[in-house]
Amino acid sequence: MTLLKLEGIRKSFGAIDVLHGVDLAVKAGEVVGLVGDNGAGKSTLMKTITGIYQADAGSIAFDGRGILDLDPGERRRLGIEMIYQDLSLARQQDVSSNIFLGREPTRKLFGLFPFVDKAAMDRQAAQMIERLNAHLPSINRAVGSFSGGQQQTVAIARALTFNPKLVIMDEPTAALAVREVQSVLDLIRRLKSEGIAVILISHRLNDVLSVTDRIVVLRHGRAEADLVTGKTNMSEVVSRIVGGGDMAAAASHEARG
Amino acid sequence: MSSDLATPGVWTRAQRASVERLHIRLESFLVLVALSALMAVLSPYFLSFSNLLNILLATSTIGILAIAATFVIGSGGLDLSLGSVMGLSGVVGAFVAVNLGAPSALGVIACILAGGIAGYINGQLVTRAFVPAFIVTLGMLGLARGLALVISGGRVIYGLPEFMLYLGQGRPFGIPMPVIIFVATAVVAHCVLAYTRFGRHTLALGDSEGAARAAGIRVERQRRILYTLSGALAGLAGLLFSARINSGDPTAGLNYELTAITAAVIGGTNLFGGRGSILGTMIGALIMGVLQNGLNLLAVQSYYQQMAIGAVLILAVFIDQYQVRKESRV
Ligand SMILES: Nc1ncnc2c1ncn2[C@@H]1O[C@H](COP(=O)(O)OP(=O)(O)O)[C@@H](O)[C@H]1O
Ligand SMILES: [Mg+2]
16 A cells, blocks of 8 residues: 655755656555665655655655645654654753654643643653663753764654654664664664554665665656665666666765765 | 763752753852842842832833743744833833823733734744844834834823723732732743743744754744744833833833843843743843842942943853853763
């Protein structure tokens, strides 16, 4: 069953044409890798899905309904979560404030005034961090004082707390140590087994090849290739990223990692 | 990383507990205590009950403006028009009640509405016209002051009706009405900022607009509400001030934004957004109130007081930024 369907997505920033009609489909529980050179438009495409950017043309359907007229909050409520490349954390706020930002549970004081239930937030945040097998110095500290990996944990916890159907991860492992990278890959497999779809953007093609079902290559603002992971290999993916049969460029790209 | 492992010292822990539990910066509180002790030594009159009420009364106007400043600055914005909008509101209220002879209640509403409309215009311009808040509210500072002078013909409008007067001069249980309204406003504002979704979204927005937007918060709408709220609070301050002096004075509130923003920053509001609490701001406002009261008692000229306020603002921001730099050097 198709969960997400993008058709003919176009987006330009002023004179810069970034996306020239991108098609992309993701099934429920499917893990799709999205790869492409720097500046290919991967992040831009994902932000049109979450509503941070408005697409200039095209259509996006989620669970069978068009979502282009929904704002980011409404799209989150449908079950679309994204871990942004730039993290998008509120650095001066603590862990649970970040995880529950925009979704704070409330409790009626004197049966009248809806006060944010911070105790419940802290409790659930701690549980979520524990489920991720992660450790944070303190749940009550501003996240800006955390290391890159710890901040990533908070961003991941936020994406998973509200039972998403689709989790988009934009370079989730870029700032992580080796052990942390493995736990993100394990997490992706776990999400898949729970029926949650994942779009993974990463330059680490080995990781992409090891966890995805399909790999979509974005090049010059178009979905250049749509490969079944089991039927492709590193050099094919690389040559599609850099374009055509330029194997020398492909080899140098591969060498860069 | 080392700070995670090392056990923080007593001072650091006390600072954190104070901020986390009470939303008050320990330093500001100690400054207030020290300043009060100094004044008590310098002037025997300082600690008398009637002088303490005087301080609260004098702080009520600035305090309400400082509440507005805390919300707007906490959201990463800035409202430089607070003092002018306060002046405009007082004049509009007096004009409606005196020149038009409308009932007191309408005068009261007119004050707050005038402020709210000025704030709403600020919010629209900031969020729709993409003019920086600094410029929009600086423009409004001039516009509102000019309009106040136009409406009043440059003269003070005397003789407010009885109910409006009561709001400024009444003393139920011996406590001045402006003090009662100020404290009530502060309590409500504190709860809103610290404990409601609206308040949390305000600070998150000031912390990272991108994070707030990604989380689904309607950033522009939130900003428009905040500027409107700021204007309405300036209107309330204008009402209380006019009622206290029994007139609509087009020059009322001149430079008050300076003191209000200073009070908010001393109280721990991050000038660049993301952090702030009303309790902290109240400590800041009291510091400004005690400072002015003390300088008055010591018969220091008001010119020097103005200089002192400006210096304190720069000093407070310096100390705040110094600490931020120190903390981020992990
Ligand atoms: N907000 C923006 N304003 C203007 N140009 C942008 C903006 N966001 C992205 N771009 C441009 O769009 C292109 C694609 O960027 P991006 O989607 O971040 O690529 P990728 O994530 O694939 O590296 C780049 O040329 C970038 O400069
Ligand atoms: Mg990117």
